[in-house]
Amino acid sequence: MHAQRFKLTEEQRALVGTVRDLTIHKNFRANSIKYLDGTYPWDNLNDLAKIGALGMSIPEEYGGTDLGVFETALVIEEVSKNCYPTAMALMGMVGVQVRVISNFAPESMKKDILPKVCSGEAHLAVCMTEPHAGTDVPNYKTNTTIKGNKAIVKGVKTLISRAKEAEWFVVFTRINGTPGRHGIGCVLVNRNYPGFEVTAQYHTMGGENLAEIQFNDVEVPLENVILQEGGFKKLLSAFNTQRCLNPSVSLGLAEGAFEEAIKYVRERTIRGSAVSEFQGIQWKLAEMYRDIEAGRALLYRACLSANPFPDPHEAAIAKMFVNEMAIRVCSEALQVHGGYGFTDDYPISRMYRGVRYGTLGGGATEALKDLVGKKLVKDFDLADGFLGMGTF
Numbered sequence: 001m002h003a004q005r006f007k008l009t010e011e012q013r014a015l016v017g018t019v020r021d022l023t024i025h026k027n028f029r030a031n032s033i034k035y036l037d038g039t040y041p042w043d044n045l046n047d048l049a050k051i052g053a054l055g056m057s058i059p060e061e062y063g064g065t066d067l068g069v070f071e072t073a074l075v076i077e078e079v080s081k082n083c084y085p086t087a088m089a090l091m092g093m094v095g096v097q098v099r100v101i102s103n104f105a106p107e108s109m110k111k112d113i114l115p116k117v118c119s120g121e122a123h124l125a126v127c128m129t130e131p132h133a134g135t136d137v138p139n140y141k142t143n144t145t146i147k148g149n150k151a152i153v154k155g156v157k158t159l160i161s162r163a164k165e166a167e168w169f170v171v172f173t174r175i176n177g178t179p180g181r182h183g184i185g186c187v188l189v190n191r192n193y194p195g196f197e198v199t200a201q202y203h204t205m206g207g208e209n210l211a212e213i214q215f216n217d218v219e220v221p222l223e224n225v226i227l228q229e230g231g232f233k234k235l236l237s238a239f240n241t242q243r244c245l246n247p248s249v250s251l252g253l254a255e256g257a258f259e260e261a262i263k264y265v266r267e268r269t270i271r272g273s274a275v276s277e278f279q280g281i282q283w284k285l286a287e288m289y290r291d292i293e294a295g296r297a298l299l300y301r302a303c304l305s306a307n308p309f310p311d312p313h314e315a316a317i318a319k320m321f322v323n324e325m326a327i328r329v330c331s332e333a334l335q336v337h338g339g340y341g342f343t344d345d346y347p348i349s350r351m352y353r354g355v356r357y358g359t360l361g362g363g364a365t366e367a368l369k370d371l372v373g374k375k376l377v378k379d380f381d382l383a384d385g386f387l388g389m390g391t392f
Contacts, residue, residue, distance in 0.1 A: 056071065
C-alpha cells in the first residue's frame, strides 16, 4: 500500500501564487527594512486588500472570501517569507478578533464593521494581555459592568498591537465581576469612545510597536457586549485559530531565511570555491530543510482540523514545534551569512528578530506544553497506545 502524498489543490496553489506575485512585484522583502522603526505597512495592506486577503476570515455576504483556516495560514506564510511587520498586521486583520465578530457578534455589527475590514477601511485589534496576566485569562482583572442598555469597561491591557492604527478593539473582559473563567466575555470598544486611552508604547525587536491601553470607565452600547458570562469556551475556541496563524508566520520566516541562506552560500566564494560546496554548509542546509518540512506537516494538519476552529491539542503541538523550529532555522541561516547576517543590509537579520515573537504570542510555549502534557497524562490509552488517542 502506497502512502498518499499531501498536495495543495489547484485553487490553493493559485491562491499562494497570487500572493507570491504580489510580494515579488511590490518587493516586500527588500522594502521591509523601512518598517523596522515601527512604521505601519499601510501600502502593503492596501495591496493585500485588492486581492481579497483582508477578507479571508469574513463570510462572502459581508464582502469577504470566507477562506478556511488552512488557506488563511497559507497566505500568511507566504507574506511572512518577505515581511514580518506586514504578516503581523495581516494576521491582525484575519485573526481572533475578526473571527470573534464573524461568529458571535450581532448582525448589525457584522454588517457595519466586516465590509470595512475587507476593504482596509477599518483595522481591528484584540486586547487580551494584562500587566499581571498574559496566558492566565481566567484571572483577568479588566471588568465590564452592565447597567441597563449600556456597559462600562474598566481596566488595563498591555502589549497590544495596532493600538494607534485600529478603529475597533475586541476586549477580553470579566463581566459584572463574575470570578474565574465563567466570568470571561468580550466587548467591542471603539477608540473614539470617551475614556479610551493609549498610555504607553513599546518598540519591539521585530519592528512592531506595542502599547498599553487604559479603559477608564468606557461606556459602550449593550450590543457591543459580544459575549457575556460563560463566553470563555467560545473565546478560547476562536483563539485556537491564532495558534495556527501565529506559527504560520514562524514557518514563513523560516522559509524566507532558508531561501536567503541558499542564495548567499551559492554566491559567496572562499578560496575559489562556492561556500555551498562545503559539506558542513550542506549539512546545515539539510537540517534546516528537514525541520521546515516537519513543522509544515504538523501545522498543516492542525489547520485542516478546523471546523470552524482548529483542534486545540493539534494546534498547541504545531505551535510549540514550529515556533521553536523557526528560531533554530533563522539562527543557522544567519550563521551561514557570517558577519553580514548581523547587519540590517541583509534581510536575514530582520527575519531573525521577527521570529523571536512566535513563542511569546498566542500562548507561550511553556503554557502550551502544560496543556499538552496534562492531556497526554489524562487521555493516553494504556492498551492501544498512541492509536488509542485517535490522533491519526
